[in-house]
Amino acid sequence: MTRTAPALDIDAILDDPDTRIIVCCGSGGVGKTTTAAALGLRAAERGRSVVVLTVDPARRLAQAMGLTELDNTPRRVHDVDGAGEAGGELHAMMLDMKRTFDEIIEAHADPERAQQILTNPFYQSLSSSFSGTQEYMAMEKLGQLRRSNEWDLIVVDTPPSRSALDFLDAPERLGRFLDGRLIRILTAPAKAGGRSAFKLLNAGFGMVAGILTKVIGAQVLRDIQMFVTALDAVFGGFRQRAEQTYRLLQAPGTAFLVVAAPERDAMREASYFVERLADERMPLAGLVVNRVHRPLAPSLSAARSSAAAEDLDAKGEHELTAAVLRLHAGRMQLASREQRQQEHFTSAHPTVPIAQVPAMPEDVHDLAGLRQIGQLLAS
Amino acid sequence: MSQPTSSRGGSNGEARDTDWDGVRLHIVSGKGGTGKTTVAAALALALAAGGRKVLLVEVEGRQGIAQAFDLPPLPYEERKIAVAPGGGDVYALAVDPEEAMLDYLEMFYGIKRVGKALTRMGVVDFATTIAPGLRDVLVTGKTSEAVRRRDKLGRRVYDAIVMDAPPTGRIARFLNVTQEVAGLARVGPIKNHADLVRGVLASPETAVHFVTLLEEMPVQETLDGIEELRTTGLPVGGVFVNMVRPAGLPEGVLEAASRGRFDSAELALGLKAAGLTDVTADSSAVAEALAREVTEHALRTELEKRERVALEEAGVPRYDLPLLPDGADLAGLYELADALRAQSVA
Numbered sequence: 001m002t003r004t005a006p007a008l009d010i011d012a013i014l015d016d017p018d019t020r021i022i023v024c025c026g027s028g029g030v031g032k033t034t035t036a037a038a039l040g041l042r043a044a045e046r047g048r049s050v051v052v053l054t055v056d057p058a059r060r061l062a063q064a065m066g067l068t069e070l071d072n073t074p075r076r077v078h079d080v081d082g083a084g085e086a087g088g089e090l091h092a093m094m095l096d097m098k099r100t101f102d103e104i105i106e107a108h109a110d111p112e113r114a115q116q117i118l119t120n121p122f123y124q125s126l127s128s129s130f131s132g133t134q135e136y137m138a139m140e141k142l143g144q145l146r147r148s149n150e151w152d153l154i155v156v157d158t159p160p161s162r163s164a165l166d167f168l169d170a171p172e173r174l175g176r177f178l179d180g181r182l183i184r185i186l187t188a189p190a191k192a193g194g195r196s197a198f199k200l201l202n203a204g205f206g207m208v209a210g211i212l213t214k215v216i217g218a219q220v221l222r223d224i225q226m227f228v229t230a231l232d233a234v235f236g237g238f239r240q241r242a243e244q245t246y247r248l249l250q251a252p253g254t255a256f257l258v259v260a261a262p263e264r265d266a267m268r269e270a271s272y273f274v275e276r277l278a279d280e281r282m283p284l285a286g287l288v289v290n291r292v293h294r295p296l297a298p299s300l301s302a303a304r305s306s307a308a309a310e311d312l313d314a315k316g317e318h319e320l321t322a323a324v325l326r327l328h329a330g331r332m333q334l335a336s337r338e339q340r341q342q343e344h345f346t347s348a349h350p351t352v353p354i355a356q357v358p359a360m361p362e363d364v365h366d367l368a369g370l371r372q373i374g375q376l377l378a379s
Numbered sequence: 380m381s382q383p384t385s386s387r388g389g390s391n392g393e394a395r396d397t398d399w400d401g402v403r404l405h406i407v408s409g410k411g412g413t414g415k416t417t418v419a420a421a422l423a424l425a426l427a428a429g430g431r432k433v434l435l436v437e438v439e440g441r442q443g444i445a446q447a448f449d450l451p452p453l454p455y456e457e458r459k460i461a462v463a464p465g466g467g468d469v470y471a472l473a474v475d476p477e478e479a480m481l482d483y484l485e486m487f488y489g490i491k492r493v494g495k496a497l498t499r500m501g502v503v504d505f506a507t508t509i510a511p512g513l514r515d516v517l518v519t520g521k522t523s524e525a526v527r528r529r530d531k532l533g534r535r536v537y538d539a540i541v542m543d544a545p546p547t548g549r550i551a552r553f554l555n556v557t558q559e560v561a562g563l564a565r566v567g568p569i570k571n572h573a574d575l576v577r578g579v580l581a582s583p584e585t586a587v588h589f590v591t592l593l594e595e596m597p598v599q600e601t602l603d604g605i606e607e608l609r610t611t612g613l614p615v616g617g618v619f620v621n622m623v624r625p626a627g628l629p630e631g632v633l634e635a636a637s638r639g640r641f642d643s644a645e646l647a648l649g650l651k652a653a654g655l656t657d658v659t660a661d662s663s664a665v666a667e668a669l670a671r672e673v674t675e676h677a678l679r680t681e682l683e684k685r686e687r688v689a690l691e692e693a694g695v696p697r698y699d700l701p702l703l704p705d706g707a708d709l710a711g712l713y714e715l716a717d718a719l720r721a722q723s724v725a
Contacts, residue, residue, distance in 0.1 A: 028410065029597075211488075261412060318652050318653065323629075330624075334704075361682065
């Protein structure tokens with residue numbers, strides 16, 4: 001039995017004024033960034049005021065959108081069709097995670113305290129390392145853009161994480177850390193000189209402090225203590241901020257699009273993602289399957305095509321036709337393998353709407369290419 | 380490229396010259412979607428062939444190895460998962476950073492039984508997720524421990540280790556452990572540990588390989604990754620071009636087709652000769668559709684040729700792995716392993 005997924009109506013999502021955020025997520029290498037950019041362009045050309053937040057675009061795609069530098073500020077993309085008359089425009093920005101982190105510190109701390117944090121070696125490492133910070137800052141930036149209310153649609157592509165789900169966990173993780181017991185241990189001695197530290201100094205604390213000193217060294221421990229003390233004083237409720245972003249993602253104005261390629265690993269990851277979004281009560285709009293190979297002569301089956309090629313070979317004539325038939329048979333096989341991958345997905349998630357984008361012979365690196373992808377997404 | 384062999388021969392006594400004799404740690408990176416895990420698995424099989432013992436390490440908690448070999452999720456434990464052609468064993472280990480940290484504490488400080496307390500206090504969580512770079516040092520540390528490990532008689536426990544590493548965009552940062560923990564530790568135990576790991580990673584016993592497709596973005600990322608590794612002084616291995624499809628058509632035909640000059644009239648005659656005219660009412664429509672398929676294929680082949688030229692600039696050995704018609708199932712892994720051995724990778 002062939003299972004057919006409902007069609008994903010991209011234009012309905014883009015045109016709905018209640019759609020304020022579109023999050024493209026999925027495993028690495030499936031074309032998330034291109035999908036996000038194509039959606040942004042299409043929405044703008046259909047009259048919406050859009051900003052595309054991208055994390056790590058390929059150089060030429062960035063150039064296509066006029067993003068020549070990573071300056072953490074939305075830039076207007078020119079040559080958008082229908083802009084003006086329909087009132088639509090497109091902005092794009094590349095995330096600079098360190099600068100985003102710095103800006104949070106600068107916005108919330110008095111200059112002296114901010115300086116203390118910004119020059120702390122532990123902070124400098126934390127804010128430019130990839131482990132979790134990028135995911136967290138992408139969500140922080142998304143929150144900022146949304147609160148500014150300057151755009152009526154934000155399209156964001158998620159970081160190429162070690163796990164595609166990291167961006168959901170990152171705020172929670174950072175929040176848990178900053179609110180957690182370890183922080184209290186680390187900040188206790190600095191906060192209250194000796195007394196309260198002494199109270200905490202039960203067996204567990206003594207042991208942990210001992211191990212920490214032994215393993216990371218006293219100097220590092222001091223750096224970390226200074227950093228978390230300063231940070232703690234600046235925004236005691238760091239977790240609140242994380243939760244605010246999390247709720248923003250759950251809101252009805254958000255649409256998650258899971259992006260995949262029709263291959264086993266990417267589809268498995270997509271399945272996992274769909275389940276995870278449901279667990280977190282995040283609003284899933286559908287699945288985008290990129291790079292689908294469609295045979296142009298589907299009425300000629302792989303089996304028939306191969307048999308005919310063999311037949312010609314045996315007769316020793318029409319060598320070229322035989323080669324073309326073998327090429328076609330390969331393409332039919334690939335298409336049916338891809339089809340099976342999607343059917344597996346649809347068996348498990350029969351209600352998830354799907355949009356397909358055929359494989360392009362060449363990569364996309366200009367607005368015309370993005371526009372074409374947008375059309376294919378919507379058709 | 381081949382040097383006199385320094386490795387043990389196969390069980391049948393053959394001595395093979397391979398391109399990577401002397402390399403004991405093979406780190407396999409690649410952009411997402413290029414089949415990095417598949418290639419790492421095939422490389423482990425190829426290296427184990429003929430009676431050797433190889434450890435395949437996974438570091439990102441994705442359970443990709445288990446999926447590649449069609450096994451239930453792997454624990455944090457070295458266990459045998461496959462037998463290589465001609466004898467030889469592949470072991471696998473899914474490194475869990477938290478477990479690796481407890482291992483590390485036990486090995487270097489003799490601190491045992493404190494795991495629970497550390498976990499409860501959030502120390503393990505902190506170390507493995509928040510502390511910049513520490514997670515990577517723990518993971519690469521566990522791997523380099525396996526590289527150095529010897530049994531009671533002083534023999535190497537593993538002939539080779541293959542690591543299914545993070546993607547190309549993060550590989551230099553991931554491996555450049557000393558730099559990564561610089562903010563955490565300029566001196567002290569972590570720094571010492573990072574230096575030890577760095578010693579293994581930067582040695583001639585290590586090679587960092589890249590898996591790519593003949594597409595623009597994966598090739599560009601591969602070139603960037605190679606450049607970054609060279610800048611950081613880490614040993615660049617080979618480039619594995621994955622999912623290579625045969626050209627299928629004569630060069631002249633492809634060239635003409637890519638310029639939109641493919642003769643579908645001749646094709647229509649061929650289809651007729653093959654008895655395919657009854658497929659649809661209009662056989663010339665089928666011929667035209669097939670001609671468009673040929674044109675697309677020709678454009679793609681041309682792009683692949685350009686990407687191949689771009690890869691040549693990197694000046695590292697390249698190996699081709701065929702596109703598997705049925706996907707990378709278990710049989711496919713062995714097929715790829717054979718292809719690697721045929722090209723003297725192992």
